Amino acid sequence: AAAEKRPARILLNRVPATGRLKQQIAAELAARGLHTLGAGLGNRTAFTTAFMQGLAVTEAAPRGVAGLEVMASLEALLPLMKENR
Numbered sequence: 001a002a003a004e005k006r007p008a009r010i011l012l013n014r015v016p017a018t019g020r021l022k023q024q025i026a027a028e029l030a031a032r033g034l035h036t037l038g039a040g041l042g043n044r045t046a047f048t049t050a051f052m053q054g055l056a057v058t059e060a061a062p063r064g065v066a067g068l069e070v071m072a073s074l075e076a077l078l079p080l081m082k083e084n085r
Contacts, residue, residue, distance in 0.1 A: 007080050011073060012040035017065075039072040 001008035010029060015022040026036045041047075042065065050060035057066045 007083060009035050009037040011037045014043040015040050017042045037073060037076045039076040041069050
């Protein structure tokens, strides 16, 4: 990404819903000059449940926490994608 002068962000996936691990990981990445997307995906059973139904979590439970996390991640990604056109 740096060689192509494109912004890069790390999307944290399967992070615990409680505790400080997410913040600790983000702080460690920032200390190394790496940036997280801000939004992230928790370690939620809704993802597995939706998959077993052949659906995306945004279809199975669009207003659930997992569905909202996916939408927040998308909203955080879109400006970066538009920047690179």
